[in-house]
Amino acid sequence: MSGTYLGMPAFPVAAKEAVGNETLRGNLRHATHTIRDKRAKAVAELDDWALLREAGKRIKDHTLRHLDRYLVRLEESVTAAGGVVHWAADADEANRIVAELVKATGETEVVKVKSMATQEIGLNEALEAEGISAYETDLAELIVQLGDDRPSHILVPAIHRNRGEIRDIFRDRMGAWGRPAPDGLSDTPGELAEAARLHLREKFLRAKVGISGANFMVAETGTLVVFESEGNGRMCLTLPETLISVVGIEKVVPSWRDLEVFLQTLPRSSTAERMNPYTSMWTGTHDADGPSTFHLVLLDNGRTNTLADEVGRQALRCIRCSACLNVCPVYERAGGHAYGSVYPGPIGAILSPQLRGIQSEIDASLPYASSLCGACYDVCPVAIDIPEVLVHLRERVADQGGKGHRLEKAAMKAAGWVFDHPRVMAAGERAASKTRRLHPSKLPGAGAWTDSRDLPELPPESFRDWWKKHHNDRKDTGT
Amino acid sequence: MSTGAGAASGTGTGRGGGTGTGTSGGSRERILARIRAAVADAPDAPEAARDYLETHTPDERVIDLLAENLADYRALVHRTDSEGLPTLIARLLAERGARTVLVPPLLPAFWLSALSSVGTDLIRVEDDPTATARELDVVDSVITGCALAIAETGTLVLDAAPDQGRRRITLVPDHHICVVRTADQVVGSVPQAMPLLDPTRPLTWISGPSATSDIELDRVEGVHGPRTLEVILLTE
Ligand code: SF4
Numbered sequence: 001m002s003g004t005y006l007g008m009p010a011f012p013v014a015a016k017e018a019v020g021n022e023t024l025r026g027n028l029r030h031a032t033h034t035i036r037d038k039r040a041k042a043v044a045e046l047d048d049w050a051l052l053r054e055a056g057k058r059i060k061d062h063t064l065r066h067l068d069r070y071l072v073r074l075e076e077s078v079t080a081a082g083g084v085v086h087w088a089a090d091a092d093e094a095n096r097i098v099a100e101l102v103k104a105t106g107e108t109e110v111v112k113v114k115s116m117a118t119q120e121i122g123l124n125e126a127l128e129a130e131g132i133s134a135y136e137t138d139l140a141e142l143i144v145q146l147g148d149d150r151p152s153h154i155l156v157p158a159i160h161r162n163r164g165e166i167r168d169i170f171r172d173r174m175g176a177w178g179r180p181a182p183d184g185l186s187d188t189p190g191e192l193a194e195a196a197r198l199h200l201r202e203k204f205l206r207a208k209v210g211i212s213g214a215n216f217m218v219a220e221t222g223t224l225v226v227f228e229s230e231g232n233g234r235m236c237l238t239l240p241e242t243l244i245s246v247v248g249i250e251k252v253v254p255s256w257r258d259l260e261v262f263l264q265t266l267p268r269s270s271t272a273e274r275m276n277p278y279t280s281m282w283t284g285t286h287d288a289d290g291p292s293t294f295h296l297v298l299l300d301n302g303r304t305n306t307l308a309d310e311v312g313r314q315a316l317r318c319i320r321c322s323a324c325l326n327v328c329p330v331y332e333r334a335g336g337h338a339y340g341s342v343y344p345g346p347i348g349a350i351l352s353p354q355l356r357g358i359q360s361e362i363d364a365s366l367p368y369a370s371s372l373c374g375a376c377y378d379v380c381p382v383a384i385d386i387p388e389v390l391v392h393l394r395e396r397v398a399d400q401g402g403k404g405h406r407l408e409k410a411a412m413k414a415a416g417w418v419f420d421h422p423r424v425m426a427a428g429e430r431a432a433s434k435t436r437r438l439h440p441s442k443l444p445g446a447g448a449w450t451d452s453r454d455l456p457e458l459p460p461e462s463f464r465d466w467w468k469k470h471h472n473d474r475k476d477t478g479t
Numbered sequence: 480m481s482t483g484a485g486a487a488s489g490t491g492t493g494r495g496g497g498t499g500t501g502t503s504g505g506s507r508e509r510i511l512a513r514i515r516a517a518v519a520d521a522p523d524a525p526e527a528a529r530d531y532l533e534t535h536t537p538d539e540r541v542i543d544l545l546a547e548n549l550a551d552y553r554a555l556v557h558r559t560d561s562e563g564l565p566t567l568i569a570r571l572l573a574e575r576g577a578r579t580v581l582v583p584p585l586l587p588a589f590w591l592s593a594l595s596s597v598g599t600d601l602i603r604v605e606d607d608p609t610a611t612a613r614e615l616d617v618v619d620s621v622i623t624g625c626a627l628a629i630a631e632t633g634t635l636v637l638d639a640a641p642d643q644g645r646r647r648i649t650l651v652p653d654h655h656i657c658v659v660r661t662a663d664q665v666v667g668s669v670p671q672a673m674p675l676l677d678p679t680r681p682l683t684w685i686s687g688p689s690a691t692s693d694i695e696l697d698r699v700e701g702v703h704g705p706r707t708l709e710v711i712l713l714t715e
Binding site: 027030031034035046047048051054055061062065067068081089093137140143156158159162163166190192193197200221223230231232235238239256260261263271273274275276279281286288289298300304310 | 514517518532611612632633669679681683690693702705
């Protein structure tokens with residue numbers, strides 16, 4: 001499938017490079033620590049957080065269990081509200097559908113609001129090959145696109161760039177894409193945001209086609225929901241004549257009321273705000289208000305494979321808040337690029353190998369890119385037991401490779417990378433010992449969907465034992 | 480454009496379906512069949528219990544909390560009664576230096592009844608469905624009502640009713656004044672808001688002015704939406 005960064009080295013090699021880059025490490029550390037403290041405060045304001053988390057988990061589990069039924073219902077609702085629904089089995093098919101829809105409008109430019117799904121399928125590149133320019137309009141995505149770079153964080157894709165670097169990118173590259181940066185641009189965030197406003201406004205005002213993803217789709221009503229901060233989403237969703245939304249099939253929820261849970265948990269987990277500045281909800285097309293044509297492309301691309309794995313399917317609960325990235329000691333040091341996927345951090349380590357399979361070195365090594373400290377599970381607003389899935393995927397990797405197998409070597413190296421960086425382990429151990437008592441061996445009240453299984457043992461002991469056992473008979477692994 | 484990323488996609492090897500008619504029949508059936516096979520042996524997963532709180536806020540705190548949370552996310556909050564409303568609106572527009580103000584189709588007439596008192600050159604621009612985005616872009620301010628406001632999150636919800644207008648009029652101008660009737664438009668929490676909202680209407684939830692945290696996670700007000708949001712809490 002596409003979305004794999006071709007030629008991407010396995011996790012340990014890429015991680016080692018990142019750790020050697022001091023600017024990158026400083027940027028990441030500053031950013032992740034800032035947001036993790038803010039998140040804790042935002043969550044503490046709601047004394048029913050644990051119940052909201054459990055409700056979010058159950059809504060998602062229930063939907064996944066009956067996903068066929070809810071997708072058909074969604075299709076009916078969206079169609080009844082004036083939208084057109086398409087189904088795409090894989091990235092190629094989704095890209096082809098979108099490219100044909102854009103061509104049918106006669107346009108050669110589209111404006112895009114940040115969407116993980118369209119990054120996953122490599123839509124921009126596919127459109128470019130068809131002579132269509134796709135302009136990213138999220139500030140961070142703009143920084144990434146102008147800088148000829150890759151995103152490194154789900155929420156803040158340019159988290160690896162500091163303000164000075166961003167100023168340089170704007171100064172040097174904006175002119176080639178449209179309105180150039182103002183003369184004498186400084187590196188204050190306010191001025192940088194103003195430069196982006198001016199540069200992109202031109203594009204919004206003339207755009208005829210918008211492309212988005214969605215955070216949620218409501219089966220009962222046919223409503224799509226996009227959470228955002230800057231207003232670029234509202235621009236893309238309301239000014240163009242044609243709107244095309246590409247959305248993973250797991251984003252559906254059954255009822256309108258289900259949104260009340262995620263409207264409370266997503267912003268607090270994500271930007272650590274009580275609410276993000278703008279949330280847009282639309283249902284098909286609306287008379288004389290916004291796009292007159294709306295297409296919804298439902299994307300599988302490995303999701304049904306993931307759904308078939310009884311342990312791994314919980315990864316489909318993910319609402320892409322990125323809280324797990326911000327608390328992860330491995331992510332903090334390795335950075336997002338090391339994960340070789342649009343989905344970095346702990347969620348990437350369990351999602352990418354499931355969506356793409358574990359045939360490549362990078363995907364086989366991802367389940368080992370963790371100290372299993374459990375901090376990701378603690379903050380996850382839909383209670384995905386990431387350590388449990390990691391351990392399960394490690395078993396799958398081990399089963400697939402024989403002794404000395406290429407993939408197993410890649411995996412050993414990833415484990416070695418974590419183990420050989422004492423500070424990563426130390427951070428993991430601290431977090432684990434702090435939260436250990438919060439980890440029962442079975443999830444409380446988790447219901448039949450998960451409670452047949454014990455949680456994996458936590459480090460440090462089990463991980464070290466595991467490492468020793470494997471490391472001793474393999475002198476060439478580790479770094 | 481990012482070179483290494485996903486370069487392999489784009490020119491698929493035609494497998495039929497999905498050609499803009501919404502009839503990608505083959506994939507639809509295939510995906511649904513794959514889902515059914517994937518969950519065939521999965522344990523039951525009952526619907527979620529809704530045992531979380533309906534609200535975190537006692538009724539008597541709701542209005543003050545709304546004001547606090549709006550201000551916390553840098554909205555400018557004003558309070559007045561019906562009598563004071565026209566002059567407050569006129570004053571805010573004058574202070575802003577607005578020369579043009581967008582109005583939705585059905586704003587209560589008295590809201591704008593004092594505009595002449597602050598100068599006669601303020602031009603009213605009606606929300607015209609045929610107006611282009613470019614034409615909206617030169618308007619200075621917009622004034623609307625709302626569907627409701629949520630105290631706990633400091634949120635205004637707009638539903639494109641006649642006193643609010645189409646979604647774009649509160650997006651393109653740089654200055655938005657929104658009037659909230661405290662008597663009947665404020666709820667405490669998100670769960671209290673949901674049953675009052677109509678999902679068949681386009682909804683825009685606004686919590687403070689446009690902002691970004693994309694540069695070193697510093698919140699900066701104002702990227703693409705209105706950079707100044709003024710909220711008037713209207714008592715009787
Ligand atoms: S796995 Fe959980 S914490 Fe991580 S991004 Fe997804 S929902 Fe958020």
